[in-house]
Amino acid sequence: MSHTLSLNLHNIVFLVIGLTVVKLTLLGLGFLTLVKATKLRTFTVDNQRNIFLKDGQPFRYISGSLHYFRVPNMYWKDRMKKMKAAGLNSLQTYVEWSSHEPEPGMYNFSGELDLVKFLKTAQEVGLLVIFRPGPYICAERDMGGLPYWLMREKMDIKLRTNDPTYMKFVKKWFSTLLPIINPFLYKNGGPIVTIQVENEYGQVGICDFEYMTSLRDVLHDYLGKDVILFKTDIPHVGAYKCDNIDGVLVTADFGSGTNVKKAFETIRLFRKSGPLVVTEYYPGWMGHWGEPQANVSTKMICDTLDDILSANASVNFYMFHGGTNFGFKNGANMKYAPQPTSYDYTAPISEAGDPTPRYISISKIISKYVPLPGPLPKPAPKLSIGPLTLNWISSLLDAIPFLKGPDIVYSKYPKTFEELSQAYGFMVYSTVVTFITTDPAVLNVPGLHDRGYIFVEKKFMGVLSRSERICSLPLQVKQDQILTILVENQGRINSGNILDSKGLVSNVTLGSTILTNWLIQPLPLNNTDAIRSLQLSESSDLKNALSYSTSWPQVPGFFSVNFTLPKSLKAMDTFLDPTGWRKGVVFLNGFNLGRYWPVMGPQVTLYVPGSLLHLYPNNNTLTVLELEHAPCFPCNSIYKCSISSLPSCSIKFVKIPILNGPTPYLSLNEKLHKGQYVYH
Ligand SMILES: *[C@@H]1O[C@H](CO)[C@@H](O)[C@H](O)[C@H]1NC(C)=O
Ligand SMILES: *[C@@H]1O[C@H](CO)[C@@H](O)[C@H](O)[C@H]1NC(C)=O
Ligand SMILES: *[C@@H]1O[C@H](CO)[C@@H](O)[C@H](O)[C@H]1NC(C)=O
Ligand SMILES: *[C@@H]1O[C@H](CO)[C@@H](O)[C@H](O)[C@H]1NC(C)=O
Ligand SMILES: *[C@@H]1O[C@H](CO)[C@@H](O)[C@H](O)[C@H]1NC(C)=O
Ligand SMILES: *[C@@H]1O[C@H](CO)[C@@H](O)[C@H](O)[C@H]1NC(C)=O
Ligand SMILES: *[C@@H]1O[C@H](CO)[C@@H](O)[C@H](O)[C@H]1NC(C)=O
16 A cells, blocks of 8 residues: 555646656546646647647648557557657558457456547557547458347347347447446547547448438437547448548548549548548458469559548558457358458558558658658567477367367257357257168258368268359268268358358258257367367376277367477567468467468468467467368378377478468459450
């Protein structure tokens, strides 16, 4: 107590001699009211001069998107400082509802989801905040950031409309979120200057004006009628018509090569005056598994940026630093095309937080308009480790009881993830074939969301894939044999029709018979302790439970290794290189680094933040769930080996990421070149 008191007195002395506002936060007593009393903070729109006014002075923002939920919180400040060094005065973030409210009424604003810390850090660094609370955010995230359980609460819920069930949950969520961020509005002493209503709502074509109006009114109710609200779409008359409501700024989303003058004229058709704003200007582009990495010309990015800045418009780079879809949170586009783990976005700051050549070029353009604050940052050193030889632990199907997931369910017909209250991961569906089959018989799984591994009596028979539109295969299976389908949820669709439930979403047939009486084993793979302790020591329960009659390693299966970093090594970032492995998920000390799939590319390596590594003398545990093929020689009567030495079953951490590996699909340019692309 006395210590706290002396600390407070110390700060009060500082206060008296007039130290900065930031120091006042240490006092923990009504600092926001103090700020208000000492200085009038206003952020407004000047409709005569078509500009923002910050504290009465003309202002335009040059901002960059940075999503707190894609960057480890120990790096938030670092990334923000690097943004500032490029000449930015603001950042923009979405809020991901599905992460903050994983189940109805269960809220999480801590650790990597500490939004308040993120906002405070922005203010400390000296960046204003463009705030995008959704509720729908797209963002190439699972279900566009909406919680999966909305589909459980009402199977045919009309998302992004005035559907009463949807709006009930939106209002409840906003009643939690908005009071938390209210103190961080600019007028209240914080960094938030503008707030978005929904996200690219006009271009999806739903056009529910009541919905947009209700969202606007909820924002006004909690934040005040004097806050600046905005909406954004591609600059297209049809899109702007479709979310045309009063009292919000009209802004635009576009990439390099756009005719900026024309885009702003389109805005002016709907908003006669006020500042011109580009809410998403693309200095890079998103990726999909199997598609070549985007290759946007830096020169074009810089030229169009120059056009925007010379028009006195405000602009936000989407993304300035993309980050990573750790865990299973990536989204997918409609055809079905899931997005990879990396969200590097070929953005100016790389996935690992390093400035790229694009960063330098962009900051040069910005410096024509505003002075840069200081020297440009340098890339941080990286670590290489290994190769490490992995031990085979168990086949996935045998490991299920040790993963300590939710209880097994029996059901006549298959049930979806949502029906079973499972957000992400895998689900194992098994049934006994009760009739005499033809030889072969076609297994048909039309409702496969999204990838299915087929087994008969635990023997692997083939893969089905929603993205490749392969949903049936010929099978040799006899009466009384067990048929198993391991289903991977590869990420919910994030734009367009986002009602995308997972698992087996319709009946499965073998020949002409509907298969019934399923045993369903949920596999969310979210019990980090259980995954970390999957070990095959001499005494382990797992070993006792395994039968050694078959050759191994078997996939899908778990592999793991313990390793200790060299003495005196500091925490540094690195990249896991799974070359030789085929498709799976990696856990470092229980943390889900995400999916790897080097045979599809273009992403090969997985980003590993140094913050996840345990330093000497502590042990690190790396656990790999490989679904398809491990690079080890099989142990059998010819290759005799022991559990602790699987030849060539290794993996390494490298210093240089590979995000542009070879892919099976062609790029748009190649398609045009080969005449495989048809104009509509
Ligand atoms: C909240 O989210 C963080 C992710 O940063 C996670 O580590 C933590 O376990 C979550 N807390 C609860 C209570 O679920
Ligand atoms: C990217 O495009 C440029 C031309 O704009 C070309 O020179 C370069 O080879 C391309 N890179 C890749 C990896 O395709
Ligand atoms: C931009 O602002 C400057 C300074 O206020 C002004 O002189 C100039 O005419 C403006 N340019 C445009 C295109 O509005
Ligand atoms: C793991 O997922 C299951 C099913 O989705 C859920 O019930 C459970 O709360 C999750 N556990 C954690 C620690 O997130
Ligand atoms: C599966 O088939 C049964 C019997 O025809 C039917 O009642 C049920 O609705 C079907 N389930 C799905 C998800 O199509
Ligand atoms: C690996 O380390 C974990 C603790 O981090 C420990 O529980 C486990 O027994 C170790 N496994 C081996 C094979 O040494
Ligand atoms: C780390 O694990 C290795 C075996 O994997 C073991 O020999 C060593 O004692 C462990 N070190 C610590 C500090 O637990």
